Amino acid sequence: MNFKVVLAAAALLATQSFAIIGIGGHYAPGFGTKMKAADKVEVTPGIDFSHEGFSGTMQGFGFKLWIDLLPIFDIEATYNIQFGSYDASLYVNDPTGSGKVTEIPIKIELAGTPFGVANPKFVAMNGDLSLTYPITFIPVIRPYIGGGVTYYLNSFVLNHSFVSGIIDDPAIVDMINAVASKDPAAIQQQAEALENLGQTLKQKVQDKAADEGLNTSIGGHVLVGLRAKLPVIPIAAYCNFKYYFGGDYPKEVDSGNMTLEVGGGFAL
Secondary structure (H helix, E strand, O other), X not given: OOHHHXXXXXXXXXXXXXXXXXXXXXXXXXXXXXXXXXXEXXXXXXXXEXXXXXXXEEEEEEEEEEEOOOOOOEEEEEEEEEEEEOOXXXXXXXXXXXXXEEEEEOOEOOOOOOOOOEOOEEEEEEEEEEEXXXXXXXXXXXXXXXXXXXXXXXXXXXXXXXXXXXXXXXXXXXXHHHHHOOOOOOHHHXXXXXXHHHHHXXXXXXXXXXXXXXXXXXXXXXXXXXXXXXXXXOEEEEEEEEXXXXXXXXXXXXXXXXXXXXXXXXXX
């Protein structure tokens, strides 16, 4: 067997298997992130507030652009968005002393995120610019390691202080008290009052959420991954594991700092 021919063919196969530029999308769950729940606390006389938390895996997705052009290193640019949902409610105590408590679930729309009006979410977004060192002598599969800089963006948490600033309004308090003091027998009247209150609170929360914006900070990451691409076919698959450091988060959030990216795209 002519080993020179075999080696030349392997080198040619490896060269044809990888492209100069690629773009793709991926599933990007985040691991280990936790958000603390808040027990029911009075935010104004007769009105309490609480929110749930979450732990474990944050669901997410992202997009990637990679360039296999430099002589030694490659470049990746990645944008990921991850989120965890939690419930939040106001509790209105009947001012007549009957002991009745009316729960008002809160739904919001976060500015700067792709979510509509829904249960509150903690949303973490990041943009990564990575420099990677590839192992190039393996045909079809290209493992690599690397790291780089990360630009973090994350949303606020709908907490006690946020809600206090919204309902500390005499008109809102009057509406809440009116709901709680309705005669339970007047079901239709009470339902209409609750609907009016819900719409007013939703608008108040959304307006303040839009003003709140996103928190931003700078940090970094390290990664290990691989890409796979067959010769000629302009489609590639990839898998990355990233560990993040730095970045600022709300006090209720403990970031797990770990993300898996699994996806594919076009490689030209």
